[in-house]
Structure formats: C-alpha cells, structure tokens
Amino acid sequence: MIRECGGLLAVTSANRHGEPPATSAQQVAATFGMGLMILDGGERMSGVASTVVDFTVDPPRILREGKVSAADLGIESDPGTSP
Numbered sequence: 001m002i003r004e005c006g007g008l009l010a011v012t013s014a015n016r017h018g019e020p021p022a023t024s025a026q027q028v029a030a031t032f033g034m035g036l037m038i039l040d041g042g043e044r045m046s047g048v049a050s051t052v053v054d055f056t057v058d059p060p061r062i063l064r065e066g067k068v069s070a071a072d073l074g075i076e077s078d079p080g081t082s083p
Helices: 025-032
Strands: 052-054 061-064
Touching: none
Parallel strands: none
Antiparallel strands: 052 061
C-alpha cells in the first residue's frame, strides 16, 4: 500500500507539527484537503499519537514516543522525545 501511494502515508496521527493528532478521516480531510486518498477505518478512540521510529540510523531511534514505548520495541529512547 505504501509503495502504491508513492512511498508516503499519513496514518493514525495525521496532523501538522504541533497540532493534536486527527482522530477521524473528516479531521484529516479538513486539515490537509479533500485531494487526499484517505483510508477511513473509523474514528480513533485514543488521543495518544503513534510512535515514530527513525530506521535510517543504526541503532534505530524513537522520534516520538506514543502508545508503543521505546522499551516495548527494545530501542533506547532519545532524551528529546516526548511520551
């Protein structure tokens, strides 16, 4: 799916930097415009953002810690990340 979408996918925490994560397809469309292909899986009940991991470095590092923690993934957390 990611390859077919051109290598980019906005997923559960689709939002602009510093804004709260969108919890519905309607919020994503309102933020980014109707020109997107949005896979609507229904409204998210959790307001917790997703965990973002940078795999372009070795060892991988957590850029943003969400519901899945660095400890859950066995990755050392970057001191600058926020849970």
